[in-house]
Amino acid sequence: MTRVAGRTAFITGGGSGVALGQAKIFAQAGCKVAIADIRQDHLDEAMAWFDQTDFQVMPVKLDITDRAAYAAAADAVEARLGPVELLFNTAGVSIFGPLEKATYEDWDWQLSVNLNGVINGIQTFVPRMIARGNGGHIVNTASMSAFVALKGTGIYCTTKMAIRGLSECLALDLAEHGIGVSMLCPGAVNTNIHEAVLTRPEHLRNTGYYGADPAMFAHLKKVIEVGMEPETLARYVLDGVEQDQLYILPYPEFRGTLEDIHMRVMMALARPEDDPDYEKRVAHGVPGGERRRADA
């Protein structure tokens, strides 16, 4: 999408952190912006900043796991700001610890927000975008956890690797409709994600890890407070949207790790000369061969 000015953006998690940075930068670039968040205090703080500006910004209280509420929020935003042509699936939560300690509720909470919340955004807005025929762009915020498995990040990593598959397939499916897809993969960002458990719903309260523990919040904050500032990150996103980049990967410190991972995968992958059935499968257009030809 070469021109974002004048378009309407819907940004989940927009009251804080990465998403608030996106809201500020895209508003500065001339977008009308809806910030959707489950935390009213985050929306209020964000609006206190936007109210000092001339930007057209609409706050929406929304739990992205609630499909009916999501559709109602989309209707309300489009009635006020016009058709949404930029969707930012940014809201996300995290809780860390070894997988063997996880409860079903730990799994359900993170999957419901980090994966189902993104699916709900796509299900809500993609049919509208296609029907209007004006194109658009979707930015899914994953993480470097979409590529890198670290000890103790199992549930979070599962959700973010899923976002990678979803984003890559969505980009292929939506290209013919003029809708671009980007996957943003941050490393550390200086946000409020250390407080994510505060948004955990009551029915998923049972955890094998930790609750709203100030010592844990302080520990987690130390890890992210040296991270990139959200507005700096959002400027990479603006470039990525304008240049229709699938991967937005602004963290050079991961180069060595990613080279290592891809090298290990290539070392494990069989070679054509070792498999007598290889030519037969490729000649019949099995998915691997198809993808290779499409990329050629």
Ligand SMILES: NC(=O)c1ccc[n+]([C@@H]2O[C@H](COP(=O)([O-])OP(=O)(O)OC[C@H]3O[C@@H](n4cnc5c(N)ncnc54)[C@H](O)[C@@H]3O)[C@@H](O)[C@H]2O)c1
């Ligand atoms: N902070 C980092 O270091 C980091 C690194 C990699 C990826 N990310 C990703 O960035 C995204 C944004 O996180 P952040 O770091 O800005 O955290 P943050 O906590 O500052 O912001 C997330 C916002 O999402 C909202 N939210 C949570 N659950 C919601 C729900 N069910 N419905 C609607 N809103 C909800 C929160 O209230 C909060 O305002 C997440 O997807 C996260 O996984 C963050």
